[in-house]
Amino acid sequence: MRIIRTANYEEMSVRVAAIIAAQITLKPASKLGLATGSTPLGAYRELVAAHREGALDFSQVSTYNLDEYRGLSGDDPQSYRYFMDEHLFSQVNIDRAQTHVPDGSNLDAAEACASYDRLLEAAGYVDLQLLGIGNNGHIGFNEPDDCFATGTHCVDLTESTIEANSRLFESPDDVPRQAYTMGIQAIMFARRVVVAASGTKKAEAVRAMCEGLVTPSCPASILQLHPDVILIADEEALSLCH
Numbered sequence: 753m754r755i756i757r758t759a760n761y762e763e764m765s766v767r768v769a770a771i772i773a774a775q776i777t778l779k780p781a782s783k784l785g786l787a788t789g790s791t792p793l794g795a796y797r798e799l800v801a802a803h804r805e806g807a808l809d810f811s812q813v814s815t816y817n818l819d820e821y822r823g824l825s826g827d828d829p830q831s832y833r834y835f836m837d838e839h840l841f842s843q844v845n846i847d848r849a850q851t852h853v854p855d856g857s858n859l860d861a862a863e864a865c866a867s868y869d870r871l872l873e874a875a876g877y878v879d880l881q882l883l884g885i886g887n888n889g890h891i892g893f894n895e896p897d898d899c900f901a902t903g904t905h906c907v908d909l910t911e912s913t914i915e916a917n918s919r920l921f922e923s924p925d926d927v928p929r930q931a932y933t934m935g936i937q938a939i940m941f942a943r944r945v946v947v948a949a950s951g952t953k954k955a956e957a958v959r960a961m962c963e964g965l966v967t968p969s970c971p972a973s974i975l976q977l978h979p980d981v982i983l984i985a986d987e988e989a990l991s992l993c994h
């Protein structure tokens with residue numbers, strides 16, 4: 753795992769965006785695995801700015817998002833599809849038909865997950881997977897568990913994740929209790945993984961990911977087995993690493 757240490761969130765965002773931009777420049781038809789949350793927002797802003805300056809062409813790019821709340825349709829402002837449309841897809845020249853997010857409006861979990869897996873398999877998985885990390889070490893919505901879940905699956909969100917994500921809802925009661933998430937396999941099949949982390953709240957999860965045992969109780973720790981991972985993290989997020 754290569755570690756790029758940055759002074760703060762802004763510098764982290766610039767470094768993450770630069771790697772994604774380089775990926776698109778080198779391979780215009782790149783398949784990108786994308787993440788939601790506060791962490792990638794700055795990088796998305798940088799990518800939008802680069803596009804507006806004429807430096808980045810998304811016309812051949814396709815994207816596959818990690819996860820979606822079960823029960824939310826794409827026109828719900830709390831959905832991850834809405835988040836991606838708002839912060840990235842509507843701001844660049846990407847073909848919206850080439851942007852993919854698990855279908856939260858499909859309440860048939862088995863069907864929703866199987867069809868997302870078929871899509872990922874048909875795509876041959878992604879060239880670059882962008883990840884944030886949950887305070888409890890989750891990636892996507894792969895929560896701490898007794899085993900690593902391989903395929904796309906429906907998860908019951910942990911109390912700590914509901915609490916952490918409630919800042920984006922009116923109250924914790926409004927946070928959906930379940931989500932569909934890409935499994936560990938599709939994440940590990942990405943040719944390159946870029947993990948972004950910022951702030952002291954992520955420090956323990958970052959330490960466990962980089963230096964702890966490879967264990968499903970910290971899902972991000974599986975990334976120690978991936979041959980091409982770049983962690984871009986600020987001083988605060990790296991503060992517990994040796």
Ligand SMILES: N[C@@H]1[C@@H](O)[C@H](O)[C@@H](COP(=O)(O)O)O[C@@H]1O
Nearest residue numbers: 787789790791884885886892893
């Ligand atoms: N499912 C998402 C993850 O993909 C994200 O990495 C994590 C951290 O979010 P944030 O970047 O807002 O801290 O939260 C959510 O639960």
